[in-house]
Amino acid sequence: MKKAKTKKLKEQWIGITLGAEYGGPDVATGVEIERIRLNKILDKYCAEPYSKEVTCIALFLRVEGRLKSYGFAGIDSVERLKPQRAIGADISIERKDWDTDPASFRRFLWPLVDKGIWVCVKTLISQRVLVDEMRLKADLNMVKVEFFDTD
Numbered sequence: 001m002k003k004a005k006t007k008k009l010k011e012q013w014i015g016i017t018l019g020a021e022y023g024g025p026d027v028a029t030g031v032e033i034e035r036i037r038l039n040k041i042l043d044k045y046c047a048e049p050y051s052k053e054v055t056c057i058a059l060f061l062r063v064e065g066r067l068k069s070y071g072f073a074g075i076d077s078v079e080r081l082k083p084q085r086a087i088g089a090d091i092s093i094e095r096k097d098w099d100t101d102p103a104s105f106r107r108f109l110w111p112l113v114d115k116g117i118w119v120c121v122k123t124l125i126s127q128r129v130l131v132d133e134m135r136l137k138a139d140l141n142m143v144k145v146e147f148f149d150t151d
Contacts, residue, residue, distance in 0.1 A: 013056035013086045016046040016117060024065025031063055031098045034105055038113065041146050045139045050132045054124055056086035059116045063093045075116050078123050087120045103150070110147055114140060 018039050020032070049055035058081070062070040070092045077090040097108050117140065121131050 013058060013081075013084045014047065014049055015055075016042045016057045016059070018042060018059050018061065018113065020061040020063060022063045022065055023068030023070070026066040027063050028098060030102050030105060031061075031093075034102060034109060035061060038109070038143075038147055041143050044146075045142045046136075050121075050136045051124065051129055053129050054080070054085055054087050054131075056084065057117055057120045058084075058086050058088040059113060059120075060088060060090050061093055062090055063098060064095045069094075075112070075119055078119055080123075080127070087124060089116045089120055091116050106147060110144060114144070 018035055020035050022031070050057075064070060070090075072090075072092045073094055075089055075091055078087065079089075080087050091112050093109075093112070098105055100108075117136075121133065121136065124131050
């Protein structure tokens with residue numbers, strides 16, 4: 001009997017996305033709620049690529065918990081993901097930074113995400129990749145306004 005051939009599809013990511021890994025079940029549900037909320041806002045304003053060559057900026061939160069700490073604070077591991085036409089970075093969040101009220105966590109999270117995006121852009125520019133920085137800046141401003149609007 002012949003084995004069926006499977007075709008590996010090249011997955012392409014588009015826009016700006018924010019994933020997460022939690023270091024334990026003790027990580028507050030508020031962290032996930034704010035991450036999902038921010039992702040929805042990013043999807044709303046940043047759904048189109050800012051570069052023809054790199055179509056996605058993928059940030060990944062590493063949130064310290066009782067079971068796991070990630071060994072760094074802030075932004076780390078910026079790398080190109082060429083098959084997906086993306087660039088990504090890890091953002092580590094320590095317990096002291098998430099173990100707070102939602103408004104304080106938002107005030108902590110947004111500058112890190114914003115900085116992570118611009119670190120990725122700076123890396124792309126250093127690799128001679130054209131990025132529409134003006135449109136990105138305008139879109140991120142709309143994201144910021146809506147993220148802090150809790151009404």
